[in-house]
Amino acid sequence: MSYARERIIGGNTLKEFAVPMVSFSDLRLSELKDNIGTYGKFGIGMTKDWAINNGLNPVMYASQNSLFTENFMHGIEDFFKLVSNSNDTSGRFENAYNNTLNTLRYIKNYKGDLIRPGKKTIKDYVFANEREWRFVPPISENILPFISIDKIRTSQQKSAFNKKVSHLRLNFQPDDIKYLVVEKESDINALINHLRQAKSKFSYETVDKLASRILTYEQIEKDV
Numbered sequence: 001m002s003y004a005r006e007r008i009i010g011g012n013t014l015k016e017f018a019v020p021m022v023s024f025s026d027l028r029l030s031e032l033k034d035n036i037g038t039y040g041k042f043g044i045g046m047t048k049d050w051a052i053n054n055g056l057n058p059v060m061y062a063s064q065n066s067l068f069t070e071n072f073m074h075g076i077e078d079f080f081k082l083v084s085n086s087n088d089t090s091g092r093f094e095n096a097y098n099n100t101l102n103t104l105r106y107i108k109n110y111k112g113d114l115i116r117p118g119k120k121t122i123k124d125y126v127f128a129n130e131r132e133w134r135f136v137p138p139i140s141e142n143i144l145p146f147i148s149i150d151k152i153r154t155s156q157q158k159s160a161f162n163k164k165v166s167h168l169r170l171n172f173q174p175d176d177i178k179y180l181v182v183e184k185e186s187d188i189n190a191l192i193n194h195l196r197q198a199k200s201k202f203s204y205e206t207v208d209k210l211a212s213r214i215l216t217y218e219q220i221e222k223d224v
Contacts, residue, residue: 001166001169001170002022002165005018007113007115009064019136019147020168021136022135024051029215033220045177046176047177051133058132059107059134060108064112069107072107102136102145106136108127112125147161174210180215182217195207195210
């Protein structure tokens with residue numbers, strides 16, 4: 001679990017923040033060629049049943065220029081003002097606001113600039129092509145559901161906040177894994193050795209089964 005920086009534009013409104021999450025792309029192997037490498041050359045493919053059973057949800061993509069996006073952004077701001085100025089002591093208004101605000105953690109612009117620290121910005125990147133699914137932890141007093149972007153601009157700041165959610169994990173079993181992706185063929189043996197040593201509770205049959213599901217970035221890029 002880690003905080004991911006998000007940037008949502010709706011009309012003339014811009015919101016930048018960070019949200020704790022784990023995210024996946026709902027892509028077939030044949031579609032990976034056009035998407036793999038954007039965020040790295042190593043990956044793990046999970047079953048759809050695992051994602052559904054663990055509470056992951058598809059991201060809702062919203063166009064920057066649609067009335068829906070603009071109205072939703074303004075609605076969040078107006079709701080916050082109402083809650084801030086209310087005399088309610090029961091907590092009902094705050095809970096209602098948090099439930100509405102939680103929706104924002106599952107929204108992403110359909111298209112926009114892909115901004116990554118230390119890498120060249122990709123203009124007009126179509127985020128919807130990723131078909132992202134997210135696991136976002138429930139809003140609670142123990143973790144911050146949102147962080148201002150100003151507090152997490154540097155890698156040191158991000159690392160400090162990530163430590164606060166490092167105890168939150170998604171568990172899975174070997175049968176939940178559809179495939180494992182490494183960068184090149186020379187990485188395969190290292191991964192198999194890791195599975196045998198670090199995951200000593202796995203039987204040889206289980207490790208062999210996982211080994212048969214290993215693919216390389218080079219293989220996907222050229223052959224799939």
